[in-house]
Amino acid sequence: MSALSASSPSAWPLPTAQAQLDFLGNIQAVLEDGQFVATYKFALLTALADLAVEMGADDGAPCRLTLADIAGKFVAYYWQQAAPFAGAGDAGVLRQSTGAQAAVLNLLAGERSIGLGTVAQLRASPSRWQSVLTRIARIIREQPLHRLQVVAGEARIFLYPHDEHAEAITLLPGVAYQLRRFHPLVTGLARARWMSLIRDIRANRNMVGQAHDLERFLFGNERQPITHQLPMLTDQQRGLCLYCGARLRAGDTHVDHFIPWSLHRFDALPNLVAAHGQCNLAKRDMLAAERHLERWVARNAAAFREPPPGATDPASTTGDAALRIARWAYQRSDDNGAAVWLQGRQTERLSGRYRRMLEV
Structure with missing residues (x-):
């Protein structure tokens, strides 16, 4: 594609x-x-x-x-x-x-x-x-x-x-x-x-x-099961929550759609992240702040340069498709003046740095 x-x-x-x-x-x-x-x-x-x-x-x-x-x-x-x-x-x-x-x-x-x-x-x-x-x-x-x-x-x-x-x-x-x-x-x-x-x-x-x-x-938002991806995602993130950077704990680790499922239904690995349950629940269906976006882009650049063995849709399991979807989502949010999630109940506005991060 x-x-x-x-x-x-x-x-x-x-x-x-x-x-x-x-x-x-x-x-x-x-x-x-x-x-x-x-x-x-x-x-x-x-x-x-x-x-x-x-x-x-x-x-x-x-x-x-x-x-x-x-x-x-x-x-x-x-x-x-x-x-x-x-x-x-x-x-x-x-x-x-x-x-x-x-x-x-x-x-x-x-x-x-x-x-x-x-x-x-x-x-x-x-x-x-x-x-x-x-x-x-x-x-x-x-x-x-x-x-x-x-x-x-x-x-x-x-x-x-x-x-x-x-x-x-x-x-x-x-x-x-x-x-x-x-x-x-x-x-x-x-x-x-x-x-x-x-x-x-x-x-x-x-x-x-x-x-x-x-x-x-x-x-409806009938999502495909994704919890089986948790071990791979945890390993790619070196055991750290993508959002707060603290060590992930057994029994309190969620798989989150970085670009929210409610915005675009994209279940491919590059859009999935391992996160603390508290961080995931606080983020809800919001886009993540640019500091989180920067970590996500860096993780994908290292982990998804090539599709995983046996991938039936190689284009969606490399980082480029995820970058394009993210660029669309962040540009749309910026145009609408929407806030993005930072941590807990804190939100902020986009600065425009996302454009450089999401160059394909």
Whole structure:
């Protein structure tokens, strides 16, 4: 996975204010068009936004995404949804198409039926994982990839040029930047329409009814188990809490997402840290102060220069993806004037030093 880069920042100017308004107008038009027979378009738009955060840059450069990248996101989104939903009435796998069940759901339900309870367990078998990605990539190529940019029956190419035979797409100049900037808005709108379509599908009505937990089931913060990473993280940090620097104690050591899970769901090793329970609970869902960021960047530079042996997604287990996500998160926090966590109940404002620390 790689973002196309430019020789200088001026080579890819940022979109103008009018261009950004036009972009949001196109997103709105796509989501309000009403020509939806399955949830794939919502998943694809969400995947493009998430991958722009993970792989895009802070300029207006185009960004290349392989269909395997996008397929990996489909697995992450649909895995929980391929489990039975016990809502207002009958229990069963929610229908995600107005016709027969969506093929991605059938595929992942089949994987779950053989005892694979988590995406991590699926990834643990490289051949099985690659087979799933290949099959989902084919579905993406044949269905939502060319249909996403059709509004009222006419093509509106504002995200990426489409080649039905390609194994990758390239986001047009300025698109990755705008998906990063408007990430909460784009993903929020896509998920709202996704949930609305599921409620409207006749086959789901006995299961869904007026269930208030549907959103949590579809998009909730169901984290993959990560405590098994504790010994490795403790060793990489020489037995010290990343935040306070004191010796970690048995029975009081937590695994924390350095970039909070609530901001971006990134479970790869570079985003996990070992911390005292007290520090972790005090930090909550906040970004850590720049002094902690500096230690995190240094740890990752030493520990994750290369992907670990047997990694099924090498790009996400090296430090570059984590740096890009962190740069997006800290820039967003800085733009919003949000405070970051220092220690205990103390917070502070960003100084701007994070930009130098997070150069990729």
